[in-house]
Amino acid sequence: MIDFRSDNTGRAAPQLIEALAAANDGTALGYGMDPLTAQLQERFAQLFETPVRVFPVPTGTAANALSLAAICPPFGAVYCSADAHINTSECNATGFFSGGAKMVPVTSEFGKVDPAALEAAIAGAGKGLAHKSQPAAVNLVQATDLGAVYGLDEVAAVAKVAHAHGLKVHMDGARFANAVARLGCTPAQASWKSGVDILSFGVTKNGGLLGDAIVVFAPDAAQQIGYHLRRAGLVWSKMRFASAQILAYVRDDLWLELARGANQAAASIAVLVRTLPGVTLVAPVEANELFIEMEPAALDALQGSGILFYRRGPRLGRFVCRWDTSAADIDALAGAIGRCANLKA
Template sequence: MNFASDNIVGASPPVLQALTQANVGAMAAYGGDEITRRVKARFNEIFEREVSVFLVTTGTAANALALSSAVPPYGLCVCHREAHVIDDECGAPEFFMHGAKLAGLPGVGAKLTAEGVSAYLRGLPRAVKQMPPKALSISQVSECGLVYDLGELKELGDLCREHGLAFHMDGARFANALVSLGCTPAEMTWKQGVDILSFGGTKNGCLMAEAIVVFRPELAESLDYRSKRAGQIVSKGRLISAQFEGYFAGDHWYENARHANRLAKLLSAGLSELPGVRLAWETQANEVFPIIPAAMDKALKEAGVLYHPWTELSLPAGETVGPNEALIRLVLSFATREEDVHRVLAIARSASSRQAAE
């Protein structure tokens, strides 16, 4: 029972079927094929406007290249201090930005607020010695499983316009956030001021497919060249595009995200009923962050349940993890089985009962 992440499982059947079909015969290389043309047109439909789309193989490539198009080498990109771009990508964004910096700010649940970002920007000295802010990057879903609602996104978008910042969204779990909010892709992005998006597919059913979606045309001008220099213009590009074709067909991507989110709610509700268990943050997408007794943590691990411990850095005010407690992350995916969720809950209940009897 593996709840370590949503990128530990393979591709979903419709994606694999589309790949198998695309594998037959010869097609133009380097994205010049008909499948890629269809997929790029589909992105236009999804976002209700013409967009520039650059297909890449990893989320790190999508984030690093997206930010490199928005931030010059002397510039600053503001993000949360636990954001994936600053904490989990081995300096790739700074590398591809050719020396630009990421500035990590605090925020409960790994989310930024317009008020907090504004205060930080106002406090920056205006001198050549200080790198000027050029972009804001947020994770949707955040690293603590929280979703920015449309009002929060609009406030951040308005702030970016006020300060002349490019607004980047790391959408590794884009579909999970989308179904959580019940809105359209357009409403969650450019209609709230997002300029450039890292559109994730790998965590939600693709084998290895991500996209950079650009809403502000000038940010797209250099991305073909940047992608080539980064080794992300793939000769058999149709095999990336085909994954998205299977992913989007019949709204399969929505179905996958709804499944993962539903099971996360089921697991979250079940754990929350147990004595000594509380949620560090509300379950809003496909990740659950419970604070559990150490004995329950031990029982789950001994039963073969796989998951990661999590950082306490962005806990709400007044919340702490005690010496006999553990804060853990459990991630649900499109491939998670409901029976495995019930098995985890049964193990947790048994551990709770044993502890109560001692």
């Protein structure tokens, strides 16, 4: 099976499975009162070089929606890229959990919020007018939904605009590991040092089993978030297993090693197909995803050849590399694209 459908289709890293088995010993208090969850708090403070609160949650959608619910009132506006996962693919979970927040797409390229467009959108939002949703938060997706990675200066530029207007900055880091691996920076630089107040820290897509985490840098948001999570039914009772998984994920930089593997696979495919006639990479390949435009007949043939991937329209295919994408998978995809690329209807 040559599978480029999603980073959700892959295996969990064995180190995480082993950590679950190791945590399955004796008794421990529930709801995060256990020693492993205490360790997780300490470990993340170390990892991010600042005091943080970490909340393991079941899904990336929960991480996003509850992070935003904690920093956005029911009458608030969340600015984001039109391509942002919260705007396209989460069934308005943010609106639901916040009690009514509105997603407001602003101009973006390759899924990156443009700071000037954000400034204009906030300026025209009608701040203080009772008839208008009130600007409350900005959502950045890192790496973006189109496989690009914000530079640190780009994150900081968006955060500067947001903070100047009193908005908080949420980063959807479903692929935070891929972004940090790409940037070669510290997790602190990629988050709070660039102005991020609250982070959805992805685990599942990069070798995890059943959970992501919310990392809170702004202490005023942390007070609220526990209530939001509990009310939503999103607090694991056997939290020690969720925490064990995440501890193993960041131990000895495993998370970055896994992400480097996925990024490298995508970069190798890009090199192999970039110059083929009939093939266009429509976004920079900076993380683990490729968005490839080809003739509809060529994409049909590629699907017919047994390669699994998702279509994003008649001419556009999305190909996602995972930590466990093999050299054979890379060669098979590049070879098949080479054979199909020139087919026309």
